[in-house]
Amino acid sequence: MNSANSTGAKAFTRSGRQAADLKGRLVILVDDGIATGATMRVAMQAVRHAKPARLIVAAPVMGGSTLREMRAEADEAVAAMIPDDLHSIGEWYGDFSQLTDSQVCELLQGS
Secondary structure, eight states, rough: OHHHHHHHHHHHHHHTTOOOOTTSEEEEEOOOOOHHHHHHHHHHHHHHHHHSEEEEEEEBBOHHHHHHHHHHHSSSEEEEEESSSSOOOOGGOSSOOOHHHHHHHHHHHTO
């Protein structure tokens, strides 16, 4: 994710709201699945700059080697399923359809 995409995504998902103050707080980063960990590492780096007390990474499915790497980089990393041979996250879901931007906005408005 480049800086321009990251800035646009933040503006889009926050809808004008201020970023939460994470300093000294427990932060749990959750993804629908973590294959290589590249996206999660970017998120972890951004959160670490905010100086949380603890940073936990969680996903329903994460490759074994990636889980070991996440455990070394976060305070804790957990996954419900840990396959050694993870090719894609979508293979672990019955329906892995992508959400539209409007669906994401609708869900975030309720949070």
